[in-house]
Amino acid sequence: MSEGEKGKVEFLTEAEEIVEALGRDLILLDESLRTGPTDPDLVNDIFRGVHTLKGLAGLFGAGLLATLAHELEAKLDALRLGREQLSSELLDILFRAVELAHRLLVTEQEDSPPPVADIEQLILRLRGGVAAPAAAKANDALDLDPAIYAVLTEYEEHRLRVNVEAGLSVYRLRVRFSLLTIDESLDRLKSTAKPHGEIITYLPTGEGADADSIELDILLASKRTLVELEGLLSSAGAAISEIGRRAQKADETPVPAPPGAVGLGSDGLELGAGSPALARGRAADGGDDERHPRVPSSVPPPPANVASPGTLRSVTQTVRVDIQKLDRLMNAVSELAIVKGSLDRLFDRIRPLAEDRSGLAELVRLSRSFDRQLEAMQQGILEVRMVPLGQLFERLSRVAKQVGRNAKKQFNLVVTGAETEVDKLIVEELSDPLMHMMRNAIDHGIESVEQRIAAGKPEMGTIALNAFQKGNHVLIELEDDGGGIDTERVLEVALAKNLINPADVRSTSRRDVLNLIFMPGLSTRAEASEISGRGVGMDVVKTNIGKLGGVIDVQSEVGIGTKLAITLPITLAIIRVLVAEVEGQTFAIPLANVREAVQISESDVFTADGHEAMTLRGSTLRLCRLSSVFELDRTKSANKTSKRFVVVTMAGSARLGLIVDRLVGGQDVVMKTIGNSLRDVRGFAGAADLGDERLGLVLDTPTLYEEIVLADRRRVHQARPPT
Amino acid sequence: MTTALTKNRAARRVERRAADGGVVTEYLGFRVASNSYALPVSIVREIVRAAHVTPVPRAPAGVLGIASFRGRVVTIIDLGTRLGLTCSIALPAAGPLRGHRLRILMVDIGLETLGYLVDEVLMVYRLSNKDIERATHTLGSDAGAHVAGIARPAESEEVLLLLDAKALVP
Numbered sequence: 001m002s003e004g005e006k007g008k009v010e011f012l013t014e015a016e017e018i019v020e021a022l023g024r025d026l027i028l029l030d031e032s033l034r035t036g037p038t039d040p041d042l043v044n045d046i047f048r049g050v051h052t053l054k055g056l057a058g059l060f061g062a063g064l065l066a067t068l069a070h071e072l073e074a075k076l077d078a079l080r081l082g083r084e085q086l087s088s089e090l091l092d093i094l095f096r097a098v099e100l101a102h103r104l105l106v107t108e109q110e111d112s113p114p115p116v117a118d119i120e121q122l123i124l125r126l127r128g129g130v131a132a133p134a135a136a137k138a139n140d141a142l143d144l145d146p147a148i149y150a151v152l153t154e155y156e157e158h159r160l161r162v163n164v165e166a167g168l169s170v171y172r173l174r175v176r177f178s179l180l181t182i183d184e185s186l187d188r189l190k191s192t193a194k195p196h197g198e199i200i201t202y203l204p205t206g207e208g209a210d211a212d213s214i215e216l217d218i219l220l221a222s223k224r225t226l227v228e229l230e231g232l233l234s235s236a237g238a239a240i241s242e243i244g245r246r247a248q249k250a251d252e253t254p255v256p257a258p259p260g261a262v263g264l265g266s267d268g269l270e271l272g273a274g275s276p277a278l279a280r281g282r283a284a285d286g287g288d289d290e291r292h293p294r295v296p297s298s299v300p301p302p303p304a305n306v307a308s309p310g311t312l313r314s315v316t317q318t319v320r321v322d323i324q325k326l327d328r329l330m331n332a333v334s335e336l337a338i339v340k341g342s343l344d345r346l347f348d349r350i351r352p353l354a355e356d357r358s359g360l361a362e363l364v365r366l367s368r369s370f371d372r373q374l375e376a377m378q379q380g381i382l383e384v385r386m387v388p389l390g391q392l393f394e395r396l397s398r399v400a401k402q403v404g405r406n407a408k409k410q411f412n413l414v415v416t417g418a419e420t421e422v423d424k425l426i427v428e429e430l431s432d433p434l435m436h437m438m439r440n441a442i443d444h445g446i447e448s449v450e451q452r453i454a455a456g457k458p459e460m461g462t463i464a465l466n467a468f469q470k471g472n473h474v475l476i477e478l479e480d481d482g483g484g485i486d487t488e489r490v491l492e493v494a495l496a497k498n499l500i501n502p503a504d505v506r507s508t509s510r511r512d513v514l515n516l517i518f519m520p521g522l523s524t525r526a527e528a529s530e531i532s533g534r535g536v537g538m539d540v541v542k543t544n545i546g547k548l549g550g551v552i553d554v555q556s557e558v559g560i561g562t563k564l565a566i567t568l569p570i571t572l573a574i575i576r577v578l579v580a581e582v583e584g585q586t587f588a589i590p591l592a593n594v595r596e597a598v599q600i601s602e603s604d605v606f607t608a609d610g611h612e613a614m615t616l617r618g619s620t621l622r623l624c625r626l627s628s629v630f631e632l633d634r635t636k637s638a639n640k641t642s643k644r645f646v647v648v649t650m651a652g653s654a655r656l657g658l659i660v661d662r663l664v665g666g667q668d669v670v671m672k673t674i675g676n677s678l679r680d681v682r683g684f685a686g687a688a689d690l691g692d693e694r695l696g697l698v699l700d701t702p703t704l705y706e707e708i709v710l711a712d713r714r715r716v717h718q719a720r721p722p723t
Numbered sequence: 724m725t726t727a728l729t730k731n732r733a734a735r736r737v738e739r740r741a742a743d744g745g746v747v748t749e750y751l752g753f754r755v756a757s758n759s760y761a762l763p764v765s766i767v768r769e770i771v772r773a774a775h776v777t778p779v780p781r782a783p784a785g786v787l788g789i790a791s792f793r794g795r796v797v798t799i800i801d802l803g804t805r806l807g808l809t810c811s812i813a814l815p816a817a818g819p820l821r822g823h824r825l826r827i828l829m830v831d832i833g834l835e836t837l838g839y840l841v842d843e844v845l846m847v848y849r850l851s852n853k854d855i856e857r858a859t860h861t862l863g864s865d866a867g868a869h870v871a872g873i874a875r876p877a878e879s880e881e882v883l884l885l886l887d888a889k890a891l892v893p
Contacts, residue, residue: 331794585778630780674779674789675798675835677892681781687789687796695777695791 011060012109013320018053019101020391022046023398026098030091030401038086040159040198046094047076053101064114065104071126072097081158088405093125095402156201156219163198163221170200171229173218173238182214189218189238196232197222219243323385323424330381334670334689337374341691343367382574385425389467389476390418392427392434396465400438409446410460411480417467422474426548426568430476433541433552437478437564438463440538445482445562455559457481473592474570479563485556487513494519514554515654518542546702549575549590549685551651567592575671577698579664579690580647583632586696587660588669588688593701595648595655597663602642605659614646614657621648623657624708629683651705658701667691671698682707746852750874752845752883753828756808759881760841761848761874766831766888770844773825787840792829799827799838805891806869832892839891848876848883855885 025046032038054069072094078084100119107114152160164170173193177185186202193199200219218238222229226242233240347363354360393415400413422430446452446461453459464479487510494500494516500508520539545552550568569575569592577588578597604614605623612623623646626632646657669688674681685700750761751770771792776799778788785804789796824843829836855872869890874883 335794632780672796674796675837676833677798677800677835677837678779678782678786678789680783681779683781684779687777689791694775695789695796697777697779697789 008060008108009322011056011062012105015053015056015062015065016102016105018049018056019098019105020394022049022053022101023095023098024394025049026091026094027394027397027401029086029094033086033088033091040080040162043076043080043086044155047073047080050076062104062108064116064119065101065108068097068101068104068119068123071123075126077155080155082162092402092405093122095398095405096122097126098398099402152201159198160200160219160221163200168197168221168223169225170243171197171220171222171226172241172243173220173233174215174241175218175238176213176215178213186216189233192233192235193218193220193222196220196224196229321384326381326385330378330670333374333377333381337378338689340370340374378574385423386421386570387424387427388419388421389427389474392431393418393465393467395431396434396438399435400442400463403439403442404446407443408448409442410449411442411446412460412462414462414464415466416464420467420469420474422568422570429544429548430566430568433544433566434476434478436538436541438465441478441480441482441562441564445480445484447483451483469570470567474568476566476568477563479561481561484558484560484562485514485517485554486558487556490514490516514556517554518552542702543706546651546700546706547685549592551593551702574668575688575698576666576668577688577696578647579667579696580645580658580660581662581664582626582630582660585632586664586690586694587626588667588690588696588698589647589649589658589701590685590698591666593649593651595650597645597647600644600646600659602644612659616646616648616657621646621655621657622708623659624704625659627659629704629708649701649705651702654705654709656701656705656708658699658704669696669698747849748852750848750850750883750885751828752848752876752881753826753841754843754845755806755841756803757842758808759845759883760802760806761850761883761885762828762830762888764847767828768831768836769829771827771829771838773827773840790827790838792836792838795836797829797836797838799840800891802839802841802891805839830888830891832888837891845881846878848874848878850874850876850883850885 025042028042029038029046032042050069050073054066054073057063057066057069075084075090075093079086079090084090100115100122104114104119106112160170173189175185175189190199198221200221202216202218220229224232226240229240344367347367351360397413397415404411441463446463447455447457449459452461462481464477466475466477466479468475491500491505491508491513494513495502495505499516499519517538518541520537542552545566545568548568550566553565553567554562555565556562569590576591578591578594579586579588581587598616600614605612606614608620612625613620614623615621645660645663647660647663648655648657667690669690671686671688673686674684683700683704685698687695688698690696749764751764751767752759752761754760769792774790776788776790779786779798782788785801787799787801790799791797825840826844827838827840828844829838854876855874857872869887870884871887872885874885875881876883
């Protein structure tokens with residue numbers, strides 16, 4: 001990877017993180033629109049996020065993204081300065097903008113053409129907002145020292161005005177922090193103060209600070225009285241004084257700090273434009289001041305080691321790693337395990353010949369310790385690959401809000417188990433299927449408010465997204481309390497589209513009918529809607545989940561709701577397989593897909609309608625001979641007896657029995673992908689080292705099932721005379 | 724620093740100017756069904772003894788199967804079949820390939836490493852581009868499919884058919 005590409009990857013990851021955070025904040029904003037007053041900090045956070053994104057995009061020459069961020073920033077600026085009011089229309093535009101930003105990042109990554117038209121359209125919408133009448137800029141209308149305004153940014157000024165207008169008092173807290181702990185201390189102070197008011201700004205005083213500490217003036221707007229505040233904030237060790245309100249004299253002496261307070265400013269508090277300390281403070285605060293050049297350019301910036309509140313230090317203790325690097329590490333470790341195996345065999349061979357008894361004992365001890373470390377290493381790598389589903393779920397809820405808004409559906413999204421961890425690769429591949437399922441639940445599941453009321457259901461629908469671990473699997477369920485799937489209708493459509501044989505209809509169970517929704521080309525909606533039905537169907541969802549070694553199942557009751565459940569292996573890297581032999585060849589079947597294995601004799605197999613089947617505990621099990629699907633050479637077969645084994649595999653709720661010659665046993669294997677040159681070969685999920693340097697092919701049983709059952713259906717259709 | 728140096732040296736070794744001014748490229752010669760072929764050394768990652776190859780059902784003709792190579796799964800291709808020379812070597816089910824001279828050339832093709840089974844590895848030839856005849860001129864246009872050129876190295880009696888790596892992609 002060249003330097004440039006590396007830079008691009010870093011840019012994309014960072015930008016994506018910002019966009020994701022924006023989406024999260026928008027959801028909170030959306031909630032606050034419904035529940036009550038909007039937290040100004042939230043709006044400001046969103047504004048800052050967009051500002052950072054703009055800078056980042058500009059830096060990396062992502063012009064379109066920079067333009068989008070710029071327009072978005074202007075809008076948010078108006079919002080936070082109170083020039084525009086938060087409305088659901090505006091939120092809609094914001095959601096759309098975040099979605100477009102995400103899409104832009106994807107196109108950037110794939111080098112595909114960006115959605116220029118969409119962005120232009122959005123920018124027009126962003127610009128076309130109705131500007132609320134600008135708030136009176138009359139500072140003098142307020143009883144505040146005009147000197148204070150001079151050092152505030154437009155935003156801070158706006159917040160100050162809002163608070164003062166609301167009848168709150170403004171206080172100044174003077175605090176000294178140690179430079180080493182300033183981040184924590186400031187956060188602590190902020191969280192202590194937050195319930196009692198709003199922090200407008202904080203400015204370094206530049207006074208009384210020695211090399212190891214810094215003194216800050218914090219402007220706090222609060223309903224509380226001075227005495228109350230002193231009591232509440234005593235632990236923070238701040239010197240508090242009231243400012244503003246009838247322009248008090250600048251030489252007012254500060255109220256003595258409570259005992260134990262650090263760094264009480266003893267001299268007069270000057271909070272005016274003339275204070276060089278404040279001017280310096282503003283210069284250091286950077287942020288959004290470009291538009292308000294109140295600071296004389298001749299004032300030097302403070303020395304870098306005076307930590308301004310916006311520190312450059314990274315907040316998180318995490319490292320971003322390309323998953324391919326982890327794969328390489330994983331390969332190296334499995335190679336190491338193989339080398340260790342060879343060493344053990346060699347050791348066993350020379351052990352009888354060796355005479356040095358104590359040396360042998362030492363070797364055994366070392367070898368055991370080696371094994372333990374190796375295992376720890378394998379485990380460690382696996383853990384590193386695990387990520388919580390939370391991020392994906394957040395993206396999903398964002399989409400859900402947006403889709404719900406467009407479809408005019410009212411529902412609550414209840415998410416549980418976001419902390420459940422899954423292999424990173426699985427999370428990536430889950431994104432599209434889950435998105436599609438979510439859209440379906442909103443579009444086809446949840447009814448309109450009128451319909452819900454008519455059906456005697458609560459106006460607000462509920463969609464539950466649950467994830468939890470169950471043994472070596474993770475279950476993800478998406479459940480809605482909507483209209484459910486009309487099986488009659490599904491059957492009708494399936495018949496009309498020749499997806500099932502009319503002769504089979506009577507024998508088709510309700511469960512089977514529900515599973516028809518996973519067939520390509522089945523959509524029960526008369527017309528495809530805006531949201532879903534854009535060509536990707538549940539069949540794609542099923543295929544994608546099958547590729548991950550997972551299965552999807554559906555339950556639905558008309559009028560009550562629908563539940564889709566995905567069962568996935570926790571990791572793709574290590575899976576447990578059942579090793580079986582067919583015609584001398586070894587295959588591995590993921591145990592996740594195996595229900596049971598039974599011994600049969602050839603006489604148990606009967607033929608029904610040209611298909612081999614057997615009776616297993618009273619019900620018919622469709623059989624498939626691996627030797628014939630894979631066209632294995634039977635002449636070499638060592639198995640001349642009629643004894644066979646049937647491995648019963650599960651694909652969702654469907655069963656298929658695979659006939660094999662011999663069962664070798666269960667094994668934990670490292671799953672590896674087969675090279676690109678064999679990508680067209682269907683039926684195998686990958687290959688795995690089975691020991692002795694031999695590779696075994698891992699069967700992709702859902703695909704096999706699909707292949708065999710679909711082939712049956714096709715045959716039926718061809719046999720039927722055209723009508 | 725070190726890697727850059729090594730790389731430079733390697734480049735110098737592979738592409739050294741010959742006395743007559745032509746560019747010299749190193750080729751690895753090998754035998755497939757009694758013909759001698761060669762591939763540029765630069766794309767041959769490694770030569771390994773024929774190991775356990777697991778056959779892959781439904782794979783296209785010429786694919787012997789897959790084998791584990793440095794922790795990764797590599798597709799093994801019978802070069803003879805691929806070049807249309809021989810029918811594929813009868814492969815014992817999941818067993819080792821027999822024949823003490825059989826080798827697998829691990830070749831980087833695009834992003835993938837592929838293993839090509841050859842009957843025997845000969846040696847490395849230094850060929851000046853002046854010694855290489857364009858295959859289409861001498862063998863007719865149909866030979867051009869995978870043969871990029873023909874060379875008669877001074878070191879041996881062999882007539883080397885230089886393979887076009889791109890043509891090897893299955």
